[in-house]
């Protein structure tokens with residue numbers, strides 16, 4: 001008797017972007033208001049949560065990182081909507097026969113308070129990936145004023161994903 005075991009792959013993603021004046025603060029496709037009007041700098045919209053999730057998805061299948069698919073040298077991705085980039089990455093994952101089991105992320109930001117925006121972020125990610133919001137964890141923490149996040153030089157994000165073979 002042969003038993004079919006589920007096949008799983010885990011992926012880990014990390015990203016950080018610098019906080020600057022004159023940029024929008026977009027995280028998880030949500031436009032956040034920073035008390036000092038700071039936003040994240042980057043080639044695309046610098047959506048640190050969405051980038052960490054994309055790298056986790058790619059890492060789970062040993063497909064490299066987002067720089068390989070959307071190089072900063074390519075003008076096409078200038079100020080790109082990262083949720084759109086995420087929709088391209090999930091296509092790639094599904095083409096290889098894999099499905100998202102769950103995603104968990106932690107955003108490290110001193111300000112603004114992330115919690116009021118978490119449900120909206122979950123909705124955006126769930127909609128883009130076409131998965132249930134209950135499969136997506138988004139947490140936020142300050143860095144206790146330590147390090148670059150604590151000094152408000154930037155905002156970072158860590159994500160893990162679990163993929164399941166279909």
Ligand SMILES: [Zn+2]
Pocket residue numbers: 015016017042046047048051
């Ligand atoms: Zn990024």
